[in-house]
Amino acid sequence: MTAPAKPEVKVVFQRPESFTDLTTHYCPGCTHGVAHRLIAEVIDEMGLREKTIGVAPVGCSVFAYKYFNMDFVEAPHGRAPAMATGIKRVLPQNTVFTYQGDGDLASIGMAEIMHAAARGENITVIFINNAIYGMTGGQMAPTTLPGMTTTSSPFGRDVELTGFPIRMSEMLATMDGTGYIVRRSLHDVKNIRKAKKALFMAFETQERGLGFSMVELLSSCPTNWKIDPSKSLEFIAERMVPVFPLDDFKVNPELTKKRA
Amino acid sequence: MPVKGWIEVDDMHCKGCALCVSACPQDVIALNMDRLTPKGYHPAHLIDEGCTGCAVCAIICPDAAITVFREVPVHSKKAPESA
Ligand SMILES: Cc1ncc(C[n+]2csc(CCOP(=O)(O)OP(=O)(O)O)c2C)c(N)n1
Ligand code: SF4
Numbered sequence: 342m343t344a345p346a347k348p349e350v351k352v353v354f355q356r357p358e359s360f361t362d363l364t365t366h367y368c369p370g371c372t373h374g375v376a377h378r379l380i381a382e383v384i385d386e387m388g389l390r391e392k393t394i395g396v397a398p399v400g401c402s403v404f405a406y407k408y409f410n411m412d413f414v415e416a417p418h419g420r421a422p423a424m425a426t427g428i429k430r431v432l433p434q435n436t437v438f439t440y441q442g443d444g445d446l447a448s449i450g451m452a453e454i455m456h457a458a459a460r461g462e463n464i465t466v467i468f469i470n471n472a473i474y475g476m477t478g479g480q481m482a483p484t485t486l487p488g489m490t491t492t493s494s495p496f497g498r499d500v501e502l503t504g505f506p507i508r509m510s511e512m513l514a515t516m517d518g519t520g521y522i523v524r525r526s527l528h529d530v531k532n533i534r535k536a537k538k539a540l541f542m543a544f545e546t547q548e549r550g551l552g553f554s555m556v557e558l559l560s561s562c563p564t565n566w567k568i569d570p571s572k573s574l575e576f577i578a579e580r581m582v583p584v585f586p587l588d589d590f591k592v593n594p595e596l597t598k599k600r601a
Numbered sequence: 602m603p604v605k606g607w608i609e610v611d612d613m614h615c616k617g618c619a620l621c622v623s624a625c626p627q628d629v630i631a632l633n634m635d636r637l638t639p640k641g642y643h644p645a646h647l648i649d650e651g652c653t654g655c656a657v658c659a660i661i662c663p664d665a666a667i668t669v670f671r672e673v674p675v676h677s678k679k680a681p682e683s684a
């Protein structure tokens with residue numbers, strides 16, 4: 342009689358190769374980290390690391406270049422799509438993506454993002470919508486929810502005075518130059534998996550030369566929302582999703598066809 | 602026999618945010634209140650048997666601090682699907 346064979350040990354999950362060993366400076370429980378990891382996983386799985394160039398923004402993710410094990414440049418506030426445009430036009434064989442917060446993309450960088458999309462630049466944008474300016478201490482962003490308390494709207498965002506949240510994905514999807522525009526959320530495992538699939542599609546859009554691609558990710562800011570990390574995820578699901586519906590706003594039909 | 606899994610939490614990366622604690626479907630993770638990491642956080646750790654290696658904790662972890670392992674019986678034809 343032979344002894345039962347020893348079971349093999351399989352690694353089910355580990356840090357992606359496209360990550361450096363550095364610990365991020367993000368606050369505990371901040372989903373910027375989840376977004377970073379998903380991008381790294383997708384770049385690993387698509388085998389794009391050697392030719393990818395990231396563009397980091399100003400905002401909490403200003404140091405993103407330190408955490409990805411690939412080429413990266415740092416853009417002035419809001420100008421990441423302009424820098425990505427230049428890089429992609431000079432190096433069209435490379436994969437170029439920007440990583441931007443809502444202050445960066447929807448406030449100071451509104452012109453750059455709109456025109457990059459209008460020109461149909463073949464770049465990928467990862468848009469982190471946490472409804473607040475994280476880095477500078479929690480001021481109101483263009484995406485802040487009506488009634489939401491921030492340091493610059495201490496009595497809650499008053500829409501009479503400051504207007505309504507901007508839905509970037511819906512707006513960009515109206516541009517003919519865009520190939521893939523969707524909104525996903527990072528508030529639970531199911532949605533994180535969907536977000537990862539969307540990132541695949543966005544990079545695939547660029548690899549196939551189908552134009553501007555963007556994945557908007559609803560993200561948490563436990564520190565400035567002043568809610569613990571777990572409750573922050575509930576805040577996304579209960580408060581943000583109704584204002585920022587999770588949907589596909591533009592999908593180039595080529596993407597749903599199989600590659601020849 | 603249930604699938605046997607386990608996790609390793611990296612002290613350098615874990616910030617004690619506890620998102621894995623509430624996400625684990627088996628309820629086998631807690632913060633270790635008896636220990637601090639070099640960065641001063643109470644790290645997550647396994648508190649009981651029953652981990653299936655589903656990787657839910659690793660997927661919710663914002664700091665890629667968790668490595669997930671699973672035992673694969675050598676006789677089974679098909680390895681369990683990865684997460
Ligand atoms: C030209 C310029 N104007 C303003 C600032 C100040 N500033 C730094 S980050 C930031 C907003 C960041 O918010 P967001 O893009 O939403 O990113 P988060 O920190 O929330 O991830 C602002 C206004 C700056 N650094 N440069
Ligand atoms: S301030 Fe907010 S967005 Fe910035 S790292 Fe902390 S939790 Fe994340």
Ligand code: SF4
Binds near residue numbers: 625651
């Ligand atoms: S792998 Fe699954 S069962 Fe094991 S600790 Fe993580 S979440 Fe719990």
